[in-house]
Amino acid sequence: MRLVRKVLRVVMVCTLPAGISSCSNQSEVALDTPAFTVPKNFPAPVYALDRNRITAAGVELGRMLFFDARLSRDKSISCAECHSQPYAFTHHGHDVSHGIDNRVGTRNSLPIQNLAWSNSFFWDGGVLDLDLVPVAPIENPLEMDETLYNVLEKLRKDSTYPKKFKAAFGTEEVTTARFLQALSQYMLTLVSANSRYDKYVRNEGVTLTADELAGKQLFVQKGCANCHAGELFTDNKFRNNGLSLAFGTDLGRGRITEAPQDNYTFKVPSLRNVGVSFPYMHDGRFRTLEAVLDHYAEGVTETPNLDPLLKQNGRLGIPMTAGEKAQIIAFLKTLTDEEFLKNPQFIQK
């Protein structure tokens, strides 16, 4: 098992029929290209990859499911509808997501990227295991408004799904665990690590402009990196970045913990592909990065549990000149990963 884990970490995919812990190539779930690799500049993933081994057949099944509108009550909406590839798998153009019957949700859709490095999901961290995430949109009356039970029944009666389950998991049985694990396998392969920034830090022959480099420095100097930390650009914590409560009173993390000190705190989002994942913030209140930077410079509001990093020496927010803001934005745009946004393997053909 230990060996397997190591192999999984390094090359990620060998061909592993469920239960057999050796890398062989005679199985039906063979895979020729690695579907998941750990980028050189990334830390170790936190998803328990040894519990759900990524295989070509598993990813294929997960992709089919992700793009299948039958996961919704009236077959009108798929996961991909709200998580669209060209926009880093977010819901383009919607401040808060629109679901079935065009019902309006309460939160801005989050990108599906680099989920293997996340230890909590949703803006409020209400789910701590990626495998359990899909239950929420499926059963949310404002999103897909279906029951997991019905979804599985639909798949069981389908002419192709049982075969796909067999290819991925060894038998045709459609179970909750297999359904969820297949979706995870697909989502885990959505790794974004080939932005110009990545190629620059990995010394792959890419240079950044003077403005971009200045922005990179400012991002650290101005303290953005205290929260948007590391190569994933998030410290995975819940914080209040001083958004005014004028747009509503979503309690964020406080809704989950029911602890007053968590009210108005939200998961620090990754900034990868932030150039295309507008609008911004949990409620999508800002349409541009300029508006976001203006918020940090002038708009930070002293709401309960405001993060102390945004009130230093008695001053609210982060002082920045117009030039500095522009340079930080230039840097943020180097995090756009065109290969990820256009990778044909991620789409259902």
Add this chain to the structure above:
Amino acid sequence: MLQSTDGHASSHFVTSAGKRSAISMKSILSFVVAAVLAFTIFSCSKTEVDSIDPNGTGGLTLEFDNYVGGTNMALGTAQYKNTAGESFTVTTFNYFVSNIELTKEDGTVVKVPNSYYLVREADPKSLNVALTGIPQANYAKVAFTIGVDSLKSQAPVTERTGALDTGSYGTDNMYWSWNSGYIFMKLEGISPASTISGKAFQYHIGGYGGGFQGAARTANNLRKITLSLGSTSAKVRAATTPTVHLIVDAAKALGGTNTISFATTPTVHSPALAKPIVDNYVNMFVVDHVHND
């Protein structure tokens, strides 16, 4: 076979064991010798009657009989009154019973492995929890948790089978997907006193006390219920599968320690807010009787 419930070897065991705490080590020893002798003699002569095979197992059934006050629960139709004086009908009454433990008369605790059951008033089959593989003995107590412990609440999806399968509930959902965790107890109905649409009330109780990254733990509403079986112990034998008949009074969830009013609290959907109901429902289980057959 009829007299098997009063098997001789075991009834000796019962009376002597009852006095055990008052007697010396020596007399315990001589008692054990006598008991073993008696046991051997009787088991030789009446093997299939009522002897305990020390290596043998048997079954035990927990029967959950749901009531509202003094009246048997009837979904949808029957009218009841809560302690706030508000009338209501019940449309749904479900709860998880898990981590079942049986205590022998000598105090030994037998934990029933992997015991997770969902009791649903709407599903008569679910009202009888049939345990198997129980060591043969006379049992004096039963204990269980209302809800799903924190370990299982955070277990990988592959370990969530049977009652814990999140894809098994259909429209009668027992799982919070937005705040991962099982709904330990669900009591829903209609009351003219309710202030929400449809005059409904909905009490969804959950919260396993999960923490995250060292931050504050969420409300922990897991409660262990321990019940004495009273004067008749449950005699698990090869040919005897006792039934412990429990009366579960849903009205106790709404009153007792805290009076729950449909007018002021028509819904509860989060752990911290559920506490007053939890403090009530720990008292809703009573052992009515045991039959050994």
